Amino acid sequence: MLKLFNSFSSSTEDFIPFEKSLVKIFICGPTVYDYTHLGHARIFLTYDLLSRCLNDQGLRTDVLVNMTDVNQNVFNKAKETSTTYKDVAKFYASAFVKDLEALNIQSINRLAYVSDYVSNIEKQVLTLIQKQVAYMAHGNVYLDISKVKNYGTISHQTKEQLSMHRLDIGPGKKNPEDIMLWNCTEDFDFSWKSELGEGIPWWHMQDTAVAIENFGKNYDIHGGARELLYPHHEAHLAQYQLLSGSDVPVKAWVHVGLVLSGGEKMSKSLGNVVWIKDLIKKYDQNLTRLYVFSKHYRDDIDFSEQDLLAKKPLLDLIQFAKSNVSDKTHEDISNLIDDFVQSLSNDLDSPMALRTLEKICIEVRNGKGINQNDFNRICEILGIIP
């Protein structure tokens, strides 16, 4: 039984999917206006590990990633490079896919481009207006937060705290924290004509539309970086609840820690961004995976090349074990493999699992046997190809 920490309840819970043997996962994907960095990649590596663990337990996974191509950053990039937003999106989306492939991330089976869902977004926003939970003000459409039960639960904020945020400052908003759904007032050189007026479908509503169109009224896991907790996931849940009619449309909210570099958050202005395309030129995906998984997914990682290289001895041990598989697995090793799987089942405790893996390899080096199937199983779960 897999246990996962659920941000909604702030506790580690037994994970039970809506359907018996199928787990539907939505991951907040990239805004496709630049290359993929290690922070992005860690997200997808984490859910790849999660998927592999679920697969190992006999569950199928259906992993959906939305590609944000309707976004000011994408529009700006298009302007800078004198192309269309579609071209910008296409270029960076294909770079993203290439980077994920290089990291042996195979669990994602649906990529959804937001621009393909604009009419769905329009339809859903109209539904929210009909339900009288959304309203128009000075051309924009907002979600009326006062109509949402439990708003603030995921980010642990009270009504008073929420009221101190002034999101999407605009005239005519009923509450300062009301969420923009459709933006008609800003000019981005791109817009969509709709019953809501000519404008842009706004951020939070994009993911909701993509998820509903693909998964229907509920799904099992919503994933993304921890920084998306507020306002993005709070808004997504509110919209999803109102549209699906379900109070709990998502079983578990699973958030991944940030990747820092030099003790600070990666940013282009600080010049400390670690791009995947550069990283995989120097190190293979095995080492990158072992490095990322050596920290618990909910902790932040302060990237250093030295720490990444420090995983090389473990990789060497694994490679030694690979070339020394035998026909029978020793009972001690069998027990250790159980521990390995058990650690991962405990809220994806990969640091502990890797320690156990190290023990396994050392036992193999000491002459205890591991058979090909058992060895392959471990590699398959971790996604490494020694």
Place this chain on the structure above:
RNA sequence: GGUGAGGUGGCAGAGUGGCUAUGCGUUCGCCUGCAAAGCGAAUCUAUAGGGGUUCAAAUCCCUUCCUCACCUCCA
């Protein structure tokens, strides 16, 4: 201010009540004409401070101090 996560040797970084990993570094040896690399070995009075629970605490509880992230577009 609110929320969340932390403080482990010279540095990085595991450890989820019972001989504390591992890597880097440092030292020595092997190898080499010398060095580097590689291999082998050794090494470091480490668990933020103070209380408590326990036969036993890095690990559980209380407390003080400190750090980081998020709360605005961000993965």
